[in-house]
Amino acid sequence: MPNNDYIIEIKDVTKIYKADGVETIALNGINLKLKRGDFLAITGRSGSGKSTLMHIIGLLDKPTSGVYFLNGTDVSKFDEDKLALLRNKSLGFVFQSFNLLQRTTAVENVCLPAVYAGIPENERMQKARVLLDELGLLEQSNKKPNQMSGGQQQRVAIARALINDPSIILADEPTGNLDTKSGKDVMKILKSLNKNGKTIILITHEQDIAMQAKKILHLEDGKIN
Amino acid sequence: MDIKELLKLSLRAITANKLRSFLTTLGIVIGVFSIIVLVSIGSGINSYVTTQISSLGSNIFEVLPGGEGNVFGGILSANLKLQDSENVQRNLTGIGKVTPLLQQAAIIKYKNIKIKDAFVGGVSYQYPEVVTSLKMKYGIFFTKSQQLSGAPTVVLGYKINEKFFKNQNSVGNKIYVGEKQYRIVGVADKTGTALGTFDRDNIVYIPVEQAQSQFGTSYIRQIVVSANSKELMPLAIKRVEATLLKRLTKDDFSIETAESISETITNVTNVLSLALGGIAAISLLVGGIGVANIMLVSVTERTREIGLRKALGAKRSDILKQFLLESVLISVTGGLIGIALGIAASLIIARLLVSTVTPWSVFIAFGFSVLVGVIFGMAPAIRASKLNPIEALRYE
Numbered sequence: 001m002p003n004n005d006y007i008i009e010i011k012d013v014t015k016i017y018k019a020d021g022v023e024t025i026a027l028n029g030i031n032l033k034l035k036r037g038d039f040l041a042i043t044g045r046s047g048s049g050k051s052t053l054m055h056i057i058g059l060l061d062k063p064t065s066g067v068y069f070l071n072g073t074d075v076s077k078f079d080e081d082k083l084a085l086l087r088n089k090s091l092g093f094v095f096q097s098f099n100l101l102q103r104t105t106a107v108e109n110v111c112l113p114a115v116y117a118g119i120p121e122n123e124r125m126q127k128a129r130v131l132l133d134e135l136g137l138l139e140q141s142n143k144k145p146n147q148m149s150g151g152q153q154q155r156v157a158i159a160r161a162l163i164n165d166p167s168i169i170l171a172d173e174p175t176g177n178l179d180t181k182s183g184k185d186v187m188k189i190l191k192s193l194n195k196n197g198k199t200i201i202l203i204t205h206e207q208d209i210a211m212q213a214k215k216i217l218h219l220e221d222g223k224i225n
Numbered sequence: 226m227d228i229k230e231l232l233k234l235s236l237r238a239i240t241a242n243k244l245r246s247f248l249t250t251l252g253i254v255i256g257v258f259s260i261i262v263l264v265s266i267g268s269g270i271n272s273y274v275t276t277q278i279s280s281l282g283s284n285i286f287e288v289l290p291g292g293e294g295n296v297f298g299g300i301l302s303a304n305l306k307l308q309d310s311e312n313v314q315r316n317l318t319g320i321g322k323v324t325p326l327l328q329q330a331a332i333i334k335y336k337n338i339k340i341k342d343a344f345v346g347g348v349s350y351q352y353p354e355v356v357t358s359l360k361m362k363y364g365i366f367f368t369k370s371q372q373l374s375g376a377p378t379v380v381l382g383y384k385i386n387e388k389f390f391k392n393q394n395s396v397g398n399k400i401y402v403g404e405k406q407y408r409i410v411g412v413a414d415k416t417g418t419a420l421g422t423f424d425r426d427n428i429v430y431i432p433v434e435q436a437q438s439q440f441g442t443s444y445i446r447q448i449v450v451s452a453n454s455k456e457l458m459p460l461a462i463k464r465v466e467a468t469l470l471k472r473l474t475k476d477d478f479s480i481e482t483a484e485s486i487s488e489t490i491t492n493v494t495n496v497l498s499l500a501l502g503g504i505a506a507i508s509l510l511v512g513g514i515g516v517a518n519i520m521l522v523s524v525t526e527r528t529r530e531i532g533l534r535k536a537l538g539a540k541r542s543d544i545l546k547q548f549l550l551e552s553v554l555i556s557v558t559g560g561l562i563g564i565a566l567g568i569a570a571s572l573i574i575a576r577l578l579v580s581t582v583t584p585w586s587v588f589i590a591f592g593f594s595v596l597v598g599v600i601f602g603m604a605p606a607i608r609a610s611k612l613n614p615i616e617a618l619r620y621e
Contacts, residue, residue, distance in 0.1 A: 060536060060614050081540045088538020099533045099618065103241060115230055116538040160537070 006069070007167060007199050008034040008057065013066030015052050015222075026052040027063070028222040036167065039191075039200045041210035044219035051172070053219065054203050058091055058170045059083045071167075088116050092161025096173035098153040100145040100160075107132060107141040110159045117164050124163065131159040135189065151182025158189055168199045175209055187212055235551040238523065246555060249519045253559025253597065254566065256509025257590045261567025262574070263505045264586035267498025269571075269579035271491060278487040284321075284455045285355070286482040288313070288448040288465060303444040304477045307433060309469060310349070310448045316468045321452040321461045324349040324356075325445040327436045333429060334401040335389040343385060344428040345402055347436020347445070355451040359425075362386075364396035364411030371410065372432040379407035382428040383415040400429075403439055407431060458482070502586070506593070512559065513597035520552050520605035531609050532617025545610040552602025553595060560594025 015027040026049045034040060044050040055061035056068065059075065067076050075086065087093075092113075100109045107128045114124035132138050135155045145153055154174060161169055171190060175183035187209065194200045194214075202213055210216050218225045239246045290305045310325035317323060327347035333340050346352075350369045353359050359366075363386075367378040379400065386395055398409050407429075416425045437443060452461040462480055469478055524531070531544055564587055574580040 055615050058536070081542075084535065084538050084540045087536060093536055095618070099529070101530060101533070103237065112534070113537045116534075116540075116543060118227075121230075164538075 005035060006033045007036045007038075007071060008032065009069040009072075010057070011067045011069075013053075013056060013063040013068065015049075015056065015061070016064045025222050027056070030066070030222075030224060032217065032224075034199060034201070036199055037194065037197055039194045039202070039214040041202045041204060041213035041216045042219060043204060043207070043210045043216060045205065048219040049222040050203050050219045052222075054170060054172055054201070057201060058093065059087050084116075088113055089164055090166050090168060092164070092166040092169045094154070094157050094161050094169065094171040094174045096176040098145070098150070098157045098177070100153055100156060102145055105142045105144055106137060106148065106156045109145070109156055110163055112160060112163075114163045127163055128159065131162055132156070135159050149182070150178050151185060154178060154182065154186055155189065158186070162193075166198075168201065169193060170201050170203075172203045173205070174202070175204070175206070183209075231546055231550050232554075234547055235554050238527075238551055239554060242523075245519060249515050250555055250559040250562070252512030252515035253509065253556050253594055254512075254563040256505065256512040256597075257560045257563025257594050258567045258570070259505035259508050260502060260590045260593070261564060261582065261586055262570050262580075263501035264498055265567070265571035265580040265582045266574060266578070267494060267501050268583050268586075269575065269581040271494040271498065272581050273579040274490045274494060275487050278483050278490070283483055284452045284458055286450050286452075286458070286462060286465075286480055287486075288450065288469065289479050289481055290444075290447070290477065291479060303442070304473060305445050305448060306443065307437070307445055309472065310445060312471075313448055313450065313465050313468050314351075316464050317450065317461060319453070320457050320464065321450050322351050322354045323451075324352045324449050325433045326447045326449050327433055327440065327442070327445045328428075329436070329440050329446075331403050331439075333385065333403075335398070338389055340385065340388060340427075342427065343382075344424070345436060345439075346428050346430045347433035347440075348430050349433055352430060352449075355449050357451070358416055360414040360416075362412045362414040363394040364409070366430070367410050367432060372434070375432075375434065377405060377407040377435060378410045378432065380411040380413060380430040381409055382413050382424075382426045382430075384424070384426040385429055386412045402429060402431060405435075405439060407435075509590075509593055509597060513556070513601040516552050516555055516597065517601035517604060519555075520548060520602055521608070523551070524548060524605045524609040527609075528612060528617045528620040531612050532614045532620065535612070535614035536618060541610040544612075545606045548606035548609045549599065549602045552605070553598035556594045556598030556602075557591075560591050563594070564590060 010030055010032040013027055013030045014025070017024045017026055030053060042050045042053060052061065056063055063076060067074055069075070070086065070090065075083070078086070101112070107125060110128035110131060111124045114127065119127075129138065129141060132141055135158060137152060137155055137159070140148055140152055140156070145156075148156070169190070174186050174190070178186060190200055190202065191212065200213070202209070204210050288305065290303060307325055310323055314323040325348065328344050331343065331345045333343050333345070350367055350372045353361070353366045362383065366380055371378050379402065381389070381395065381400075386392060389395065389400065390398070395409050395412060399406050400409065401407070433445065437445075450461060450465060452458045465480065534544060567590070568582050568587070571580045571582045
């Protein structure tokens, strides 16, 4: 039975990719439990399965077998629209390459998940400005991504991940494209979000970044090591 | 996702590639434009012909050589004689007036002015009483005694008098029809009407006997009958048939009323309108394929964006709507521009030739352009909505 103490509970999750008749086992019997307010770093070399695990946790992919409880609900059998809704409300994504929409201002980028949540324009713009202000980007509100530094862009992306106030933040190599100082800033933000109660899952291959998390999960060949 | 946000997104995408959007829109503009213009020309010809025919009068009918349903073949048959026309007149006393008609193109000449495309109409003195739309400007139509005397008299059509005498009163002058000289006894006023190639102002009228000897024939082209009232039409037709059947068989002649002629011609012009509209619709189809093509490019270019939107919570239907609206916007914009240009062009053509803008062609053209946007936008939009967010996010 699912335990409501856990925000994320993954049981015996396996992911097998089939291509041209060849089976690749990306994840092999993963078990994982996270409580609210946890800060987990998933590490491993490329091909270890950490991205696949991230996609499954992020509801972008479904496991081949096993179950996934999110907030005590089995989401393994959810259809696409239900998953989209959950991604929108419960998860915030931060990507290595920022993934901001070009030709779109910072504040509008931040608003994007709120648009899909159906929040009225005035309300979401106000929320977005507050978030940008907290991240020290108020002056960049009307700038477009190509007018901002990498660090600024990643902070815009973090604001975007926060706009629907999700309980979980998924960060996939968030410092990977940043210089040391900006990388430190981003980690500082993630840590303070964690202090304020957000559950953070961080994917990284850098040991010193992983060390800043409360827990570390090391993947090798699709298994927890 | 609300419609305002969707509109903003689509407009931004369209304006991001101005030249590309313009060229795609142009395809729809051309398609809609040609539908409206070609259909307008078609219906213009239609209403022009109908007015021309009804201007002849609703109580007029014609007896043509050749059997029923033999509209054009009748021109080739020759079996109506002058005698038939006279017999018909005798049996229509008090019911209607009759004139034979033998028209043919001929060269006419006044001094050193030559007109090569004029028609010569061999008719009887009763012609103005039968075709009442013909009014005299100068002089009189030739009389019964002038016709019977065999004197070479001629009545000029308006345009002929314009060319030969610059609209001056030319009664008493002499002109040549072919090799024979005729004295002008009257000039007709402008009728402003034409029947096919038979311009009723570009004609000269001579007594039918003169025309027969001039053209070397003992036949006539048709008998024109005008009933004294519309109510007498059925009786007149019956009498004419009975009279003619004494000498001829049913296959030798046919009776055409203004209505039946206009019906026949309307059928022809309707087919013409449809054919023109069909050709134009093909160009709209090509425009639609252009929209589909550019939308596929747009989806491919924005694969990452689609992946991101899905990761952030966009449902399939959100993505579908976004791309569908984009293609509909392109098509509708093209449709509206095409309609505006098409109406403008049709109005200009209406001044030079004939053309009538029909509301239904505008509605159909607009409806088609919306439909094109939906149909040709559907496949790319579905493709976009089905993209897997992980793969889309990885796409470079």
